[in-house]
Amino acid sequence: MSYQTYEIEWQGIRICVRYAPVKWNVISHIEIEAIEPARAPLPVTPTGYLSHHIPIGSVEAEFDNVEDCILSWLDERAQSTEWREHLEKSAQGELF
Numbered sequence: 001m002s003y004q005t006y007e008i009e010w011q012g013i014r015i016c017v018r019y020a021p022v023k024w025n026v027i028s029h030i031e032i033e034a035i036e037p038a039r040a041p042l043p044v045t046p047t048g049y050l051s052h053h054i055p056i057g058s059v060e061a062e063f064d065n066v067e068d069c070i071l072s073w074l075d076e077r078a079q080s081t082e083w084r085e086h087l088e089k090s091a092q093g094e095l096f
Contacts, residue, residue: 003031008067010074013040019059019066027053032070041086043077 006017014036020029032050034040039048063069077083 003029004066006067007035008070010042010071011078013037013042015042015070017066017070021059022056023053026056028056028059029053030059030066030070043074043080043083046086 003018003020006019008015008017013034016031016033016035018029018031023029030050030052032042032044032052034042034048041048042050044050044052059066059069063072
């Protein structure tokens with residue numbers, strides 16, 4: 001199993017993406033980790049880290065590359081109510 005490693009930036013957050021197109025000959029694997037700021041929350045993971053398995057070929061069937069796939073996924077999930085609430089709370093700060 002061989003991983004491809006990429007660094008992308010999304011809304012000011014540097015992200016490391018590790019992608020194994022074929023893992024165990026049955027599935028693909030994506031790891032996403034916010035590296036600057038370290039472990040910053042992302043729309044797909046509040047901890048800044050995500051390990052995700054997907055069917056083989058699903059990235060390639062829909063996107064030109066894994067970077068575009070991850071950026072699209074982040075943009076899509078950033079529209080969620082949960083992420084919008086997170087941004088609002090982050091901008092205001094919390095008193096308690």
